[in-house]
Amino acid sequence: MTDDIGREIRELLKERNAILLAHNYQLPEIQDVADLSGDSLDLSIRAAKTDADVIVFCGVHFMAETASIVSPEKTIIMPRLDAGCPMADMITAEALEAKLAALGDMPVVTYVNSTASVKAHSTICCTSANAIAVVNSLAEDEILMTPDRNLCQYAASKSTKKIHCWDGYCPIHDRLTVQEVMDAKAAHPEALFMAHPECRPEVLALADAALSTSGMIDFAANSDKESFIVGTEEGLLYPLQKKNPSKSFYKASEFMVCEDMKRTRLEDVLRAVTSMEYEVKVPEEIRVPASRAVERMLEITRK
Numbered sequence: 073m074t075d076d077i078g079r080e081i082r083e084l085l086k087e088r089n090a091i092l093l094a095h096n097y098q099l100p101e102i103q104d105v106a107d108l109s110g111d112s113l114d115l116s117i118r119a120a121k122t123d124a125d126v127i128v129f130c131g132v133h134f135m136a137e138t139a140s141i142v143s144p145e146k147t148i149i150m151p152r153l154d155a156g157c158p159m160a161d162m163i164t165a166e167a168l169e170a171k172l173a174a175l176g177d178m179p180v181v182t183y184v185n186s187t188a189s190v191k192a193h194s195t196i197c198c199t200s201a202n203a204i205a206v207v208n209s210l211a212e213d214e215i216l217m218t219p220d221r222n223l224c225q226y227a228a229s230k231s232t233k234k235i236h237c238w239d240g241y242c243p244i245h246d247r248l249t250v251q252e253v254m255d256a257k258a259a260h261p262e263a264l265f266m267a268h269p270e271c272r273p274e275v276l277a278l279a280d281a282a283l284s285t286s287g288m289i290d291f292a293a294n295s296d297k298e299s300f301i302v303g304t305e306e307g308l309l310y311p312l313q314k315k316n317p318s319k320s321f322y323k324a325s326e327f328m329v330c331e332d333m334k335r336t337r338l339e340d341v342l343r344a345v346t347s348m349e350y351e352v353k354v355p356e357e358i359r360v361p362a363s364r365a366v367e368r369m370l371e372i373t374r375k
């Protein structure tokens with residue numbers, strides 16, 4: 073049944089010259105049928121380089137928007153429009169403007185996990201992998217970082233700049249506790265602990281490495297260690313295990329599940345490639361300034 077749906081999806085994708093992208097947290101059956109899986113920004117950048125006319129994005133809304141920002145000439149389809157990101161929704165462009173009016177003008181560094189309109193009001197974007205490099209690339213000594221307070225505090229701990237943190241957070245990563253990590257370490261004393269920078273500072277203090285989701289996959293593959301405790305959404309266990317079949321991976325907590333990331337089912341993907349719904353298109357007046365912030369970040373990463 074799953075195989076039949078998968079085959080039908082692949083045929084329709086071919087007919088439409090479409091490419092299917094899946095974030096690392098998507099359900100295994102979605103990752104298996106996708107052309108590419110990876111972290112959010114990496115997917116959009118790789119998709120922009122293909123000659124596909126259509127990108128079907130299995131992830132959450134801001135990721136489809138990012139694909140639209142970097143590939144305006146392509147049609148971006150999201151199988152589940154209700155897959156949002158609670159952290160991205162913890163800030164609006166209006167609230168950001170009000171904050172800047174209160175703080176005084178300063179550069180705004182915005183995590184890619186944000187809406188297109190917040191990106192459009194930002195100086196530069198960052199990812200969990202390049203936040204420190206982006207912060208340190210700015211000439212100014214005082215900056216505002218949005219929307220993730222944990223990523224912000226992590227970057228601030230590695231920089232001499234004065235960084236104001238927006239008070240947003242990922243409910244899934246922010247709930248990982250020191251006790252849960254200590255329990256996992258006690259159960260697997262030989263394992264390295266990899267944590268996502270969206271985790272709290274006291275949890276990151278226990279980590280052997282703070283990494284983005286794709287960073288964790290590379291780290292595990294290149295490490296001479298055999299076992300790892302994984303401090304991120306549980307969906308990452310699947311690609312970690314698939315790419316490192318001889319190694320062992322343990323959840324840092326049983327409770328790190330992002331419901332939004334799990335909304336998309338194979339049936340939704342089949343319906344999406346059949347009906348070409350739902351299209352996500354960032355309007356030009358938002359896309360152009362948002363793309364400037366993304367492009368500035370990419371220039372730093374390229375250096």
Ligand code: 13P
Pocket residue numbers: 096110111112113185199200242270283284285286
């Ligand atoms: P990355 O895959 O970019 O590390 O992001 C993690 C995340 O929480 C995405 O929702």
Ligand code: SF4
Pocket residue numbers: 132156157158159160185242243244245305330332333
């Ligand atoms: Fe948003 Fe967190 Fe879910 Fe990622 S895991 S989509 S940051 S709520």
